[in-house]
Every structure is written in C-alpha cells, then in structure tokens.
Amino acid sequence: MFERRLSTHLDWSLLVAVLAIAIIGIVMIFSATGGASREYWTQIYAVVLGLGALVVCLVIDYRTLVDKAHWIYLALVLALLAVLLFGVVRGGSRRWLDLGVFNLQPSEFAKAGLALILAKLLGDVRRASPSMQDLFLAVALTAGPLLLIANEPDLGTAVTLLPVLGVIVFAAGLPVRYLGIAAVVAVVSAPVAWMFALQDYQKERIVTFLAPEQDARGAGYQQIQARITVGSGGVTGKGFMKGTQGQLRFLPVAHNDFIFSVLAEEQGFVGVVVALGLYFFVIIRSLDAARLSKDRVGAYLVLGVLACFMFQVVYNITMSAGLAPVKGLTLPLLSYGGSSMIATLAGFGLILNVRMRRFTN
Amino acid sequence: MRIGAFGVVEDRRRLQSRITALRVVISVIFVLLLGGFWFFQVFQHAKFREMAENNHQRTLPLRAPRGVMFDRHGEVLVENRASFNISIMREHSRDLDRTMRLLAKVTGADEAGMRETVERHRREPSYRPIVVVQDATLAQVAAVTARRLDFELPDVVVQQVPTRRYPADALGAHLLGYVGEASEQQVADGGVATGTVMGQSGLERTYNQILMGTDGARRVVVNSVGREIRTLDEEAPTEGRRVQLTLDASMQRAAEEGFRTTGYWGSAVVLEPASGDVLTLVSLPAYDPNAFAAGIDKATWQQLNTDELRPLQNRAIQGRYSPGSTFKVVMATAALEEGVITPETKIFCAGGGTFYGRFFQCLGHHGWMDVRHALEKSCNTFFYTVGNQLGVDRIHDWSEKLGLATKSGVDLPNEVESIIPSTAWKLQRTGERWYPGETISVAIGQGQVSVTPMSMAVMMASVARGQRVTPRLVKATSNGGTWEPVQNPTAAAPVTLKPDTVSAVHDGLWMAVNGAGTAVRAKIAGRDVAGKTGTAQVISLQGRQRARGNGKDLRDHGWFVFMVPKDNPELAGVIFAEHSEHGYLAAPIARHIIETYYARKEGRPLPVMPAVPGTPGFTAPPPPTRAVAGGDDEGGLR
Incomplete structure (x- = not known):
C-alpha cells in the first residue's frame, strides 16, 4: 500500500506547520490552565493519537477511502444516532460516546466523513457542473448529520458542515448565478427569520454582538473582555503565564474557545503574526494540494476537509478579538479538545494523502 | 471523446480558477484579521491596557483607627473595635440592579435603603466603594463571601474597618461626642472625601483633626470574581493621636x-x-x-x-x-x-x-x-x-x-x-x-x-x-510614645x-x-x-x-x-x-x-x-x- 518513494512526495512543510500550531496550542493550554494540568496532558495524548490517525489516513490511498465513503458515512451516521441514544451528557448537551478509556465526539469526525462522501458523489460526475439531482443529493447527505448534531444540541459544530457542502459544490462548478440566488435568498429571509424563526435568546445574541455594552454581564461581557484581553497584550505581550485577563479568569473558557485571545495577550501582536502566518501557510499549502490533485475527487476531498477548517479558524480568531458573536466554536489545532485534535490531524492526513499521490495511478 | 476531453480540460480550468478565488478570499480575510489585531494591540493598546488594569487591580482604602481617648488616670474611655463594612464598587458591576437585589436578599438588609444610599453616591467616581451595610454581622459577611465564591457579586467588597467603641453605659456621651460620615457641607468645605468618618459632636468633633489619623491604601490584584490574589503594595494607615482627657x-x-x-x-x-x-x-x-x-x-x-x-x-x-x-x-x-x-x-x-x-x-x-x-x-x-x-x-x-x-x-x-x-x-x-x-x-x-x-x-x-x-x-496627646502636654x-x-x-x-x-x-x-x-x-x-x-x-x-x-x-x-x-x-x-x-x-x-x-x-x-x-x-x-x- 505504502510505497517508499511516496514519502519523497510528502508535503513535509505542511506537516511541520500543522505540528507547530499543535505544539503552540499545548503551550498555551499549559499557560491558560495554570501548569501541567489534566487538560494539558489530555491535549498531548490527543496529538499523539491524532498523529496515528494522520498516518492511517495517509497510508491508505484516498481513492480507496472515497470508494468506501458510503460505508464510512453510514458508520458516522450510526455513531451520531448512538450519541443521541446513549451519549454522555455534559454541560446540558449530549455530544460524547463513552468508550471507557476516553469520550469520543463523533461529530468532529462527521466533517471529514461528509467531505469523503461529497467528493465521491460529485467527483464521479462527468458533467461540467453538477445537476439538480446531484445538488439535492448533496444537500440531503449534509442535512442528515447536520440535523443529528444540531439535536445534541451542538449548533456550532453542526454549522461547520455547511462550508464543506458549500465549498465542494462551488469547486464542482456550481454556476455563479446559483450563488447569487443563494445570497439574495439569505438577505431576504433574514428579517423573516428574525421575526419568526429565531428564538429570543438567539436574537439577544445578535443584539449583544451589535452593541456589547448593552449586556455587559452575559455574552457582551465576554466580547468586551476578549477585546480587552487582545488589546492589552500590545506588541510584545505580557509574557508567558503573565496574562492577567486569562490567568485571573476575566475571560471564560480561556483554554478552549478563547485560546487565541490568551495567545494574543501573552505573546502580543508578534505572537499573533506568527500564529496567523502558520495558519495562513497551512491553508495556502492545502489549497495547493487541491490544485495539484491528480483527479477531481482528490481536489474535492481536500477542499471539503479544508472548508470546515478554514471556517472554524476564521470564525474563532475573529471571535477571539471580540469581533464576532461569542459561539462555542473551537480553534482547530490550538484549542483544547481531544476529538477535535484527532479529527483535524486525520483530516490533514487526507490532504497530505491527496498531494502525495498526485503522480500515482 | 474529443468533446469530452475538451470538457474535462474546461472543467479542470474552472476548478483551478475557483481554487484561486478561494485563495484570494482567504488572503483578504487574513489581511483583515491581521489589521484587526493591529488595531486593538498596537493602535488602541493604551486604552485596553488601562481597562485590563482596572479589571484586576483594586485600590482598597485602609481606614486609620481614630485616636484612643483616656481619662486623667489612664482609663480607656473611647477605643476602636474591628467591624465589617459591605460595599459596592460600581466600577466592577455588571448589573448593579441585580447586585443590589441579591445583596439585599443574602444580607437581609433593606433594599430600598440600599438603593437610596447608592443613589446618593451616584455621582462619585465609580471606583469608590459605596458602603451599603455598615457594621455587618458575621452571618452577613459569611453570606456575601459565599456568594462571591459562586462567581456572583464580583462588585461587592467586604472590608474590615476600625469602628469607634464608646463606654457601654453611654458615659459622658455629650462630652465625648460621636462620629459619622462627613456631611455634604463638610465635603464641600474641603479636606475630606465623601464617606470619610469624622467627629460630628463633642470632643470627637473639636479634636477631629488630631484624632483622625491618616488613611492608608492597599493595591491588590483580584480575579474575575473579585477574590484577592496578591497585594501589589500597601501604605499602612497612621492611627490618630491618643488623647488624655482631664476627665475623671x-x-x-x-x-x-x-x-x-x-x-x-x-x-x-x-x-x-x-x-x-x-x-x-x-x-x-x-x-x-x-x-x-x-x-x-x-x-x-x-x-x-x-x-x-x-x-x-x-x-x-x-x-x-x-x-x-x-x-x-x-x-x-x-x-x-x-x-x-x-x-x-x-x-x-x-x-x-x-x-x-x-x-x-x-x-x-x-x-x-x-x-x-x-x-x-x-x-x-x-x-x-x-x-x-x-x-x-x-x-x-x-x-x-x-x-x-x-x-x-x-x-x-x-x-x-x-x-x-x-x-x-x-x-x-x-x-x-x-x-x-x-x-x-x-x-x-x-x-x-x-x-x-x-x-x-x-x-x-x-x-x-x-x-x-x-x-x-x-x-495631653501622644502618638503612642510619650505624652505631650497641651498648653493651658x-x-x-x-x-x-x-x-x-x-x-x-x-x-x-x-x-x-x-x-x-x-x-x-x-x-x-x-x-x-x-x-x-x-x-x-x-x-x-x-x-x-x-x-x-x-x-x-x-x-x-x-x-x-x-x-x-x-x-x-x-x-x-x-x-x-x-x-x-x-x-x-x-x-x-x-x-x-x-x-x-x-x-x-x-x-x-x-x-x-x-x-x-x-x-x-x-x-x-x-x-x-x-x-x-x-x-x-x-x-x-x-
């Protein structure tokens, strides 16, 4: 399966950049949780396990995986159903399966699974752009896991499936006018949704985002604190483990959702430039993998995996600076979270896989 | 086949252009993010640094004990005891209304009176604590402290302050006088801040200047629920001068x-x-x-x-x-x-x-x-x-x-x-x-x-x-050492x-x-x-x-x-x-x-x-x- 010469085509620079971000994450978790905490060790184990998953996703030819995508997809849907039936409840939502040794969050793996099945679906199409039937099927395949995850409830993770769908159909040649129609529908439906579909607390969140000072206690408080955290870091930062905002808990879930704020506070603008640069490098390098892919299936697979990564990175970093409504969306590779780390590294295994096999038949 | 081949090439080209579009979009987003961080971290750094300091640093006044009064034979007439004041620091309030409601509930204090007190001090700087429960009982202190550990009431501070203790039988009440918060007039006359406790009657008033002493201050680091983490610096208060009365x-x-x-x-x-x-x-x-x-x-x-x-x-x-x-x-x-x-x-x-x-x-x-x-x-x-x-x-x-x-x-x-x-x-x-x-x-x-x-x-x-x-x-008066006689x-x-x-x-x-x-x-x-x-x-x-x-x-x-x-x-x-x-x-x-x-x-x-x-x-x-x-x-x- 794995031929020695393949390693010469492996994108080592992307792998190193990904690992660099993961290590920065471990260091920041060490700081945010006040030392060698339980979270710190969990994250280290997750990186080790994730590297294992990365290797597995790398050595199996991606075409084999895509070929078996419907089985993988089915397994994930069953896992998500199992979560709803037997899942572990934490913090008011049912997201985890208790595997004895650790708790697994299947929704994190649903992203890559969805990318595989959509790549299979649209990569096999021989037409210049996908047919209506293909589109409906793609939407339905996305809606299944999305609704299951939204029911946990975990709206944040559920929403990350949408970029996977969007980017793959976009790459598959969805006519631009469809995109235009989708945008118009979104704009028109927003007030309608505001009036009828949104719950009060959801409206509140949006209002809070627009005027954080109005609600200085709840979500608005977090947003203001996020800005203070980032802004007070300055150019060079307050120093490792010396950030007052994160260390004294003015910022909630600092090791998780707001890990990038902690980085900005303690390492300053310099640290932000380094971290943003690494993420940017990883994304551009992954887009290259899609561009260089031997076939469309590989390109779609890379773009699908990358789509939810990009979406989460951009959204979380924007939120970390207090520039987006606070949502429970983690920063891949940097935030604390075992399943997320393993799934993300597995996803990069797929990306590396596609690039590595660009010359093979 | 030919057409098909052409179609594949065409398709390939479109895929490439769409990937390029994604690259452009993501580049623009990253430039914007970098600009945002630059704006907060470099351009507005001073403002946010001050806000962060306000968040975690608090200056707590340390009230100086007033001078002890003795009778002519050295019997203590007026001294100080430790008491607890519960105050609200509005600067740290996220919801003042809720704080007052909760505080009144846990302390059993009169909520209307509390609101009145806060209203009276409304125009003062928000970093100055407003005392809402004076001489709190230990039960009240315990109730408030417990709530603070529950991440509530981050804007409430409990301070230990020296409070005057007069003879239990009100001996010489008019002579010794009493103390109270500075009146609006006294504040307007200058020299004292609102909330200062000063002599309002009797000897407490006549000799207020020497009895009062000098308040100190302590700058502390607190966490998000207001718990003190460590002291940055402290300026100890100076006790007021001791006064020996001619009284027997x-x-x-x-x-x-x-x-x-x-x-x-x-x-x-x-x-x-x-x-x-x-x-x-x-x-x-x-x-x-x-x-x-x-x-x-x-x-x-x-x-x-x-x-x-x-x-x-x-x-x-x-x-x-x-x-x-x-x-x-x-x-x-x-x-x-x-x-x-x-x-x-x-x-x-x-x-x-x-x-x-x-x-x-x-x-x-x-x-x-x-x-x-x-x-x-x-x-x-x-x-x-x-x-x-x-x-x-x-x-x-x-x-x-x-x-x-x-x-x-x-x-x-x-x-x-x-x-x-x-x-x-x-x-x-x-x-x-x-x-x-x-x-x-x-x-x-x-x-x-x-x-x-x-x-x-x-x-x-x-x-x-x-x-x-x-x-x-x-x-005579004294700062704790020898008595300095007062001239006849x-x-x-x-x-x-x-x-x-x-x-x-x-x-x-x-x-x-x-x-x-x-x-x-x-x-x-x-x-x-x-x-x-x-x-x-x-x-x-x-x-x-x-x-x-x-x-x-x-x-x-x-x-x-x-x-x-x-x-x-x-x-x-x-x-x-x-x-x-x-x-x-x-x-x-x-x-x-x-x-x-x-x-x-x-x-x-x-x-x-x-x-x-x-x-x-x-x-x-x-x-x-x-x-x-x-x-x-x-x-x-x-």
Whole structure:
C-alpha cells in the first residue's frame, strides 16, 4: 500500500506547520490552565493519537477511502444516532460516546466523513457542473448529520458542515448565478427569520454582538473582555503565564474557545503574526494540494476537509478579538479538545494523502 | 471523446480558477484579521491596557483607627473595635440592579435603603466603594463571601474597618461626642472625601483633626470574581493621636449615677479650680454614641431629634437657665470687689424691701445680715440692696470677669453664650433703656439672667481659686510614645480677687452647707463643703395659670453650686437638676461626686449612692435595686 518513494512526495512543510500550531496550542493550554494540568496532558495524548490517525489516513490511498465513503458515512451516521441514544451528557448537551478509556465526539469526525462522501458523489460526475439531482443529493447527505448534531444540541459544530457542502459544490462548478440566488435568498429571509424563526435568546445574541455594552454581564461581557484581553497584550505581550485577563479568569473558557485571545495577550501582536502566518501557510499549502490533485475527487476531498477548517479558524480568531458573536466554536489545532485534535490531524492526513499521490495511478 | 476531453480540460480550468478565488478570499480575510489585531494591540493598546488594569487591580482604602481617648488616670474611655463594612464598587458591576437585589436578599438588609444610599453616591467616581451595610454581622459577611465564591457579586467588597467603641453605659456621651460620615457641607468645605468618618459632636468633633489619623491604601490584584490574589503594595494607615482627657471617669460615673438615683434629668460640671481641668461633665438624658459609630439608622435618628427631652442637646453648654439664688455668689463677689460693701457691712432684712416704688419680697425676716450670713440664709433683701447699689452694668462686668457672661471657652463645639443683662445689651436688643427696678430682680438671679451650667461652674471655680479659670478637657496627646502636654488655655481677662472677698464668700457658702443654710444635704463630715442652692423658675406665676393642663412639666429647676474644701478648694462645680423644684434636692448628687473624689484620692473603695428621700428616684425603702430606681425616673418626671 505504502510505497517508499511516496514519502519523497510528502508535503513535509505542511506537516511541520500543522505540528507547530499543535505544539503552540499545548503551550498555551499549559499557560491558560495554570501548569501541567489534566487538560494539558489530555491535549498531548490527543496529538499523539491524532498523529496515528494522520498516518492511517495517509497510508491508505484516498481513492480507496472515497470508494468506501458510503460505508464510512453510514458508520458516522450510526455513531451520531448512538450519541443521541446513549451519549454522555455534559454541560446540558449530549455530544460524547463513552468508550471507557476516553469520550469520543463523533461529530468532529462527521466533517471529514461528509467531505469523503461529497467528493465521491460529485467527483464521479462527468458533467461540467453538477445537476439538480446531484445538488439535492448533496444537500440531503449534509442535512442528515447536520440535523443529528444540531439535536445534541451542538449548533456550532453542526454549522461547520455547511462550508464543506458549500465549498465542494462551488469547486464542482456550481454556476455563479446559483450563488447569487443563494445570497439574495439569505438577505431576504433574514428579517423573516428574525421575526419568526429565531428564538429570543438567539436574537439577544445578535443584539449583544451589535452593541456589547448593552449586556455587559452575559455574552457582551465576554466580547468586551476578549477585546480587552487582545488589546492589552500590545506588541510584545505580557509574557508567558503573565496574562492577567486569562490567568485571573476575566475571560471564560480561556483554554478552549478563547485560546487565541490568551495567545494574543501573552505573546502580543508578534505572537499573533506568527500564529496567523502558520495558519495562513497551512491553508495556502492545502489549497495547493487541491490544485495539484491528480483527479477531481482528490481536489474535492481536500477542499471539503479544508472548508470546515478554514471556517472554524476564521470564525474563532475573529471571535477571539471580540469581533464576532461569542459561539462555542473551537480553534482547530490550538484549542483544547481531544476529538477535535484527532479529527483535524486525520483530516490533514487526507490532504497530505491527496498531494502525495498526485503522480500515482 | 474529443468533446469530452475538451470538457474535462474546461472543467479542470474552472476548478483551478475557483481554487484561486478561494485563495484570494482567504488572503483578504487574513489581511483583515491581521489589521484587526493591529488595531486593538498596537493602535488602541493604551486604552485596553488601562481597562485590563482596572479589571484586576483594586485600590482598597485602609481606614486609620481614630485616636484612643483616656481619662486623667489612664482609663480607656473611647477605643476602636474591628467591624465589617459591605460595599459596592460600581466600577466592577455588571448589573448593579441585580447586585443590589441579591445583596439585599443574602444580607437581609433593606433594599430600598440600599438603593437610596447608592443613589446618593451616584455621582462619585465609580471606583469608590459605596458602603451599603455598615457594621455587618458575621452571618452577613459569611453570606456575601459565599456568594462571591459562586462567581456572583464580583462588585461587592467586604472590608474590615476600625469602628469607634464608646463606654457601654453611654458615659459622658455629650462630652465625648460621636462620629459619622462627613456631611455634604463638610465635603464641600474641603479636606475630606465623601464617606470619610469624622467627629460630628463633642470632643470627637473639636479634636477631629488630631484624632483622625491618616488613611492608608492597599493595591491588590483580584480575579474575575473579585477574590484577592496578591497585594501589589500597601501604605499602612497612621492611627490618630491618643488623647488624655482631664476627665475623671469615676467622678463622671458617680455624677451620672447620682442623677439616675435621684431620678432627675439635668447637668453637672465639676472643675479643678487650680487648672481649669474639667473633671466631670454630665448632660442627661443622653444617647448611645455607639449607635452612631457604625452609621445611625433613620428611625433612631428621627427619634433622637423629635424627643421632647432633647437627648442630643448638651445641657452643660447648650442649655440656658435662670440661675436663681446661686447668682448671689456673683453678687457677693462683685459687691465686695467693688467696695460697695465690706465683709462687715450689715443690712437689715424685714422680710423684703421697697425699691423704685415696688415691694420686693424676702423668704424670711432675717434682721441684720452681713454678707456671710446673707449667703448662708440666702437673704434676698441683702442682695436687693447690694444690687441696687452696684447697678446692672457692674453686675454684668463682674459676671463677665468671673466667666459667667459670654462663653466659657471650653473646648466643645456649639457652646451657647450665657446672658447677664446690661444697659447696653437691653438697648441693643429692645431699643429701650434699662429701668433701675429691673436690677433688683437681676440681683437674685431672676429676670433676664440666663446661664449655662458650664459657665456657672467656671464662675464657681474662679471664685474658689480667687482668679479667673478657663476650663479645658484635654491634658495631653501622644502618638503612642510619650505624652505631650497641651498648653493651658489663658484666661481672656485675668482677674484676681482680693483675699478678703474670697474668704468672706467661702465662709458664707460653707455656712450654707454646714450651718443653718439651705444646703445641708451636701454636708460631709470632715470635708468643708461650701455651696449654695438655687431655684430657677420655669415659668411665671401668671404663665403657670395659663399653661395649666397642657401636659408640660412646669416645676422649677434646682441648682446647687459648690466648692470643696472651703480653703484652697480642690473641686468647684455645679449640679443642675431639671424640675427638682428645690436646689437642696440636687445637693446629694454633689455630695456623691465629692465622696467619690476623696475615695479615689485616698485609695478607698468608691461609695455607692444611697437613695434620696423626696426625689422621684426614691421609692419606699429599701429600694429594690438602683437600676430600677433609676429606670423609674422617666415616669416620675411626667
């Protein structure tokens, strides 16, 4: 399966950049949780396990995986159903399966699974752009896991499936006018949704985002604190483990959702430039993998995996600076979270896989 | 196939262009993100750095303990105890309304009152704590602390502050005074911040500057729920200076016991003639200064202010009463000093005398009287005659020289002036000239004569010493090391009396107590007590008819002025007992003070005040307890 010469085509620079971000994450978790905490060790184990998953996703030819995508997809849907039936409840939502040794969050793996099945679906199409039937099927395949995850409830993770769908159909040649129609529908439906579909607390969140000072206690408080955290870091930062905002808990879930704020506070603008640069490098390098892919299936697979990564990175970093409504969306590779780390590294295994096999038949 | 191949190439090209579009979009987003971080971290850094510091640094004021007050023998009169204040720091409030609601709930405090307090301080800087619960109980402190651990109430701080502790029995309440938060006026006058605790009455007020000390401050790092993590720096508070009073606590206690036992309200002032030291200063009824120490509640304050007995008034320096026959001490002194009479001059009393066409009565037919016997028997005729010869202006002048007119100058706030009329005074006040007939009433301490107990005490001390005395309350101050004596105040106009005057007046007063006089109840075997009783009319006879039945107590006040011993007196003072009708009923209080003084001086056990027959405090013998006898006196007065 794995031929020695393949390693010469492996994108080592992307792998190193990904690992660099993961290590920065471990260091920041060490700081945010006040030392060698339980979270710190969990994250280290997750990186080790994730590297294992990365290797597995790398050595199996991606075409084999895509070929078996419907089985993988089915397994994930069953896992998500199992979560709803037997899942572990934490913090008011049912997201985890208790595997004895650790708790697994299947929704994190649903992203890559969805990318595989959509790549299979649209990569096999021989037409210049996908047919209506293909589109409906793609939407339905996305809606299944999305609704299951939204029911946990975990709206944040559920929403990350949408970029996977969007980017793959976009790459598959969805006519631009469809995109235009989708945008118009979104704009028109927003007030309608505001009036009828949104719950009060959801409206509140949006209002809070627009005027954080109005609600200085709840979500608005977090947003203001996020800005203070980032802004007070300055150019060079307050120093490792010396950030007052994160260390004294003015910022909630600092090791998780707001890990990038902690980085900005303690390492300053310099640290932000380094971290943003690494993420940017990883994304551009992954887009290259899609561009260089031997076939469309590989390109779609890379773009699908990358789509939810990009979406989460951009959204979380924007939120970390207090520039987006606070949502429970983690920063891949940097935030604390075992399943997320393993799934993300597995996803990069797929990306590396596609690039590595660009010359093979 | 060809077309198909072309289609694949076309498709491939579109995929490439769409990937390029994604690359452009993501690049733009990253540039925007970088710009956002630059804006916050570089451009607005100063603003956010300050906000972060405000978040986690708090400056907590450390209130300086006020100086401790001692009596002349070193007994602690006023000290400090540790108490807890619960305050709101609005700067850290996320929801002030919720904080107040929750705080009222967990402490059981009055929410409306709390809101009022916060509203009152609304305009102050938000970093300044607003004290909403003063002198919190340990249960309240525990309740608040528990809530703070639950991530609630991050804007609430519990501070330990030194709070004044006064004697439990409200001893010398008017003298010591009380403390309270600076009033708006005091803040406007400058020098103090709102919320500063300062002396508002009595010695606390007069010596506020030296008692107050200097507050310190502590800068601490706190976490998001307000828990202190560590101290950055601390400036220790400086305790106020210690103050040693001239007061003798045991005599003060004896005097107050005397009033309780007899069942009178009133005032007592005892001075040491040689120094002007105030040994005793009583005003009753009193209030409990402890009620003010941690912020007085509205109801109590209202009640103190509307009470008809006026417990907040310091009768010793703010109550003005007609001196009655005690004024004859001034008359005798003035007449002897002016040479109107000699100690041997005799005047005939036939039960009164006619002056300016009107008959003025004496209480007896005393026959030939010299000044000594006139004082002993309190002969009106003698003093009518002498007064007529002196004229009102010389009476006024000598009153002033003896410290009876004007203020005594004692170091207490809000003293009122005693009034001894003169021709100029009347002209200025009413625009009318003085009628010589009015002088005859003045001669026996009636008419317009109106004096404070303190000024009477100063007059007696001056007569006792033969020299004008100025009273003082503070002997020395100290910062904890050696005592630095306070300089004696100098008399406004030093006056020295002739030895003949002194001995004649002293003799007369001695005879009043030890001879056939009116003040035998003050007599102490082996002690040459000299004294004079007096009765102050509360209302004229005609007025009494009119006012009958309106419920007001119209019975006369009783005075007793004294000095002991007769030669080179060690004590001089005055007892003023409201509505006691007879001065001699006030004399036993003086007697008890004097006995206490000698017992203390000679190291004997302090005497216990016996019940006095004829007073409201006297119940059928034997009285069950003194406390009950004292407690009955309110009923007895009404």
